[in-house]
Amino acid sequence: MGEEIxxxxxxxxxxxxxxAVEEDCFPVPWSRGAFVNELQANQxxxxxxxxxxxxxxxxxxxxxxxxEAHITNIAVHSDFRRKxxxxxxxxxxxxxxxxxxxxxxxxxxxxxxxxAQRMYEKHxxxxxxxxxxxxxxNQEDAQIMWVMME
Numbered sequence: 001m002g003e004e005i006x007x008x009x010x011x012x013x014x015x016x017x018x019x020a021v022e023e024d025c026f027p028v029p030w031s032r033g034a035f036v037n038e039l040q041a042n043q044x045x046x047x048x049x050x051x052x053x054x055x056x057x058x059x060x061x062x063x064x065x066x067x068e069a070h071i072t073n074i075a076v077h078s079d080f081r082r083k084x085x086x087x088x089x090x091x092x093x094x095x096x097x098x099x100x101x102x103x104x105x106x107x108x109x110x111x112x113x114x115x116a117q118r119m120y121e122k123h124x125x126x127x128x129x130x131x132x133x134x135x136x137x138n139q140e141d142a143q144i145m146w147v148m149m150e
Contacts, residue, residue: 003052005085007092010047010059012039017056018049025075027137038072046100048092050076050085060089062097069097069149071107074116087119094123098149105149108134108142120145 010018015035022029038045044065050058057080061072071093076085097105108131109116117127125145134142 005050005052005057005083005088007048007050007088010039010049012036014049014056014059015039018047018059021056021058021075021077024077030073045072046096048089048096050089052080058085058089060093062093064097064100064102067101067103069100069102069105071105086116087122090119090123094147094149103149104146106144106146108144110135111141111143117143117145120147123147 015032018035019029019032022035035047038047038061042063044063046062046064048060048062049056058074058076060074063070063072071090074086074089074093076089094105106128107120107125109120111130125147128144128146131142131144133139
């Protein structure tokens, strides 16, 4: 990877960097306010950031509610893809969920995103149902995936 990558908990000062990743990755990005709300008002939300030097290059959101967790999003800036950063964020997110007592974790992924689905399957995720027209930008279906935590 060249530069050392670190992963840590997100704080409010990271939002500018996270927004740069969000806008690079998604046709309909979350708003700044949505991230502020997640960090300050959602008692179930935990967010991680991946950094290369001082630059935020990716992030992962995890909700933990009692013994179930949900990955809200994993995003890696296009300049840093295919370097294992998404997988490192997933691994850190799974560990975070496990630390807070999650026994099961779910997520949604675009049915067309085969690379992400393969990564999730590599970590023990199984396919569940499909959420029809889940993505608002193009009405694409979402594949629900889940994993039992050990």
